[in-house]
Amino acid sequence: MYAAITLCVFMCLTATTHADHHQPCHAPNMTGFMSVISLKGDVKAFGAFTYDSMGKKLRFRSNESYPTNTSLGLDLLMLFDEGIFYEIDSKNQSCEKKTLQCTQHPLDIPDDATFMSTVNSGSPSIEGEGIKVSVWRGAMADMKGHYCMSVTMGCLPVYTMYFHESSSFIVSLTEVEIEIKDPDLLAVPSCCLAQPLEETPEGTVNSFLNEFM
Template sequence: MRLGLFLPSRTLLCDSHRTRKMYAAVTLFVFMCLTATTHADHHHQPCHAPNMTGFMSVISLKGEMKAYGAFTYDSMGKKLRFRSNESHPSNTSLGLDLLMFFDDGVFYEIDSKNQSCEKKALQCTQHPLDIPDDATFVATVNCGSPSIEGEGLKANVWTGTMSDKKGHYSMSVTMGCLPVCTLYFQESSSFIISLTEVEIEIKDPDLLTVPTFCLGQPLEETPEGTVHSFLNEFM
């Protein structure tokens, strides 16, 4: 099963001018959805996303593309692999290959080209693929036209504070609990994470296993004042 959200990934093959216009359009679309007609219902409980494979884009609210790449998410095992700047490299995009084990509190920064990696402690488990248990339900929104088949998207909006309490987020998910987009607001950095071409399966389980050249890698010491998390990679 495949769910295409927002714009198809092939548009990222356009030149830089069209790419900037696309990201501006994505941001505008999200704000339009969040201001659409809503129906509040305070009896909702946070749901949990299923296994997923797809593409993820991270865009600052100033229009800068921070990262774009493929992700694989194991909902039950709480594992995430994100590889950016591979399929559609860009000078403005971060080159990342992250393998995160949220339950174990560790993650790997992988360099497949040089067959090397760094193993680090994961201090914060917050990420954009699952609704936090303490999230607050805001409303159900209808983007587009709910009365015309295929011309609308119904989503639930959840909000909450970030783990460091210095920012907040607004997350939109489909009625089947597939994340559409999440906005993160902080004084120093605000950005939006959106998903496209989502499939409800783990297409390559090997992506969620530690590469052989990383086995036995010692855990690096975390400098004082440093917080490692998926979100901190983009701040």
């Protein structure tokens, strides 16, 4: 983890040579685990995610069994194309429906991202001991901050660092499989169907990233 942080910080702070042929790629459908850790070392969240790349939908459920009381307990269904998301409480069969002001999230490279470099993490000459990644950076849409994202050559996100004036954290993915194992997780739960859209207080920016700030 700290090696990844060091690498991304180094890449974000050093000058790079840009190539015109480098265009942001888009991640495939994915199922796996996501961890969100502050740069101070605090675990903000850990849990399972399901991502529909074509439908632009993300379900993230954290801390169902993770042994810490310092991290967030979340069950989020993000519908990015529709510009709304749901905060779900399955235990109490309750739900909150809110507007998304910012659709940025750590599972896809934004179209306006800037390519920095391609690097080998570990050893490229020893089978199974290295991984080749491309590094991208850019501004956090509608928020005062920036990000640095590392993805594989197949466009699977490895980790993304977010630097914000109030909070900086790293999002990392593990045990990723290129499929949607349970499509029902991306359907709006019955307890949410008749839920009215809540008003967003003035000055509030709702987004996936803001859940961890």
